[in-house]
Amino acid sequence: MAQVNLRKVFKEYDEVPAVRGIDLDIGDKEFVVLVGPSGCGKTTTLRMIAGLEDITDGEILIGGDVVNDVPPKDRDIAMVFQNYALYPHMTVHENMSFGLRLKRVPKDEIDRRVKAVASILSITELLNRKPKQLSGGQRQRVAMGRAIVRNPKVFLFDEPLSNLDAKLRVHMRTEIKKVHQKVRTTTVYVTHDQVEAMTLADRVVVMNAGLIEQVGTPHELYHSPATLFVAGFIGSPAMNMMRCGLEETAGALRLKLHGDLALPVPQERVARYQPHAGKSNLLLGLRPEHLTEMRSQSAPGQSAFDATVEVTEPMGMETLVFFSLNGAEVCARTNPAANLQPGKRAQLLADLRYMHLIDETSGRVL
């Protein structure tokens, strides 16, 4: 059993807080991704789990044991670094076997394990090469191999794909997922790329300014964000945020966007938003796929409105359409067949069944 638990973990650098008291429970064999913008404390958290940074306050447990004062080598963890950190003077085989040699594992056992892992990662033919003779993707595999071969309790990945080009990144992402399916080991993975987080994780931890904003499955984070930050961070293109007020007229709720544009709140959401009626400092959050071109048949909860198209971005299977609404730039995902043109008025459809209403002051999703 190798769960990882963080209890009120604080980290300060010269009295500047980097991590501000986070609690997190990572289950055995779980793949958890820490995601957030630069400086949010995700890498610091990972390095504290690794033992490469001291903890200012709190407790870290690996496999149920408090490891605050345990040096990295005794935590039974393995880490893959952003720049691979392969030992340049050693061959791939020597890189992968370094940890085992330090533990004085018998030679034939080392050889057997290195070859087994090399075959999982398809790097058998590279075992006698030095790191400088490898491509970026191959180096990344070797770095993973070095981690896997030690059979640790926990894998730690620190933005391992950031140095790869876009195509290779997508490929290696799949490789990492495959490897985790084969080698079921508790994994903590840090990235600033939310697509990477969503595609890899069993659960995603969204961090911001040294705090955890939300922990959840990729589906939960995408469809039920808890805060304004998560709503804006997860999803690409990002969720549209439009200032609005919530008006109540004759038992019905309406979102007042600007001027005479007011959209009715779907019936199933009325009870949820009723207590907030009359508030004016709200944000309507709507993902681009829930803003489309006008269709012949609209379902209850869908509302039509007019806007002047400013920019279109044809993507092939869809066309992103940008326009301004209440001072905010808004993106809609439309069918290319609708052929919306920049500079022209267009009728669009907002599917408010998927809307999020956010209190701008508290940043909480209502």
Added chain:
Amino acid sequence: MSTLALPAPRASLKRERRWALIWSYVFLVIFAVIFLTPPLYMLVTSLKTSAEISAVTLPWWVFHPTLENYRTLFTSEQYLTFFRNSAVVALSVVAITMVISILAAFSLSRMRFWGSAALATGVFLTYLIPETLLFIPLFKIFAFVQDWTGIEMMNHWWVLIVVYPTLTVPFCTWIMIGYFASIPKELDEAALIDGASYFQVLTRIFLPVALPGVIAATIFAFTVSWADFLYPMAFTTSIDQMVLPAGIVTTLIKGDVYNWGQIMTAALLGALPPLLIYAFLMDYYIAGLTAGATKG
């Protein structure tokens, strides 16, 4: 127009490059002549008899070559003693210097502790103090040590093994700090996670990766301890305690009589070990000295 204009810059670049090469060669030849003339003169003189040296002939040519000077030196017990003393002193100083400076550089560049940055600067500032300023305080220290411990430090060849590291350790530590600092931090972190102790990180990762820096520092330490003239002249007086630079001057110049043939032969032979070391390790030496410039 545009297609015609294209070849012009290319031709101009080629011409510029040719001129740059010509000037490079001109200056390289000048430097080579300036630096190679003294050793050449030493070689020529070492093959002459005293009579030919003092005769009014072309000084750059040997009319009656002889190996007499070499034979005399190789059979001279004094010269062999100087050579042995120099070798023992230089090798010991290199060993002591490298142990101290590698450990110091590793701790100063990697193990963050209170005052490490100030210490690193202090190490460099120590190197800036010229040895001519240090040898009188060193006399006082020797006297102090003798008063307290009864150990006579003056006039022993081994005292140079104690003294030379004051010159070599600061510079070698500084070179190594620069070199160690250029090694990515993730490399030692990876090794620490792989199960290495700090000492294993140093011996199994840092030293092999920083080998050019280690070699550059080794060559520097060897050159200083092999060729230094001031300290052996100041601290050793008996012939049997002398090292090569002091010994040659003391024994081969008698009053105002200069035995030029043997002086040149002895100096030439004395210059051989550093020359051989440079020749074999030059590539590493250059890589070591320029590491900070290119690796940040």
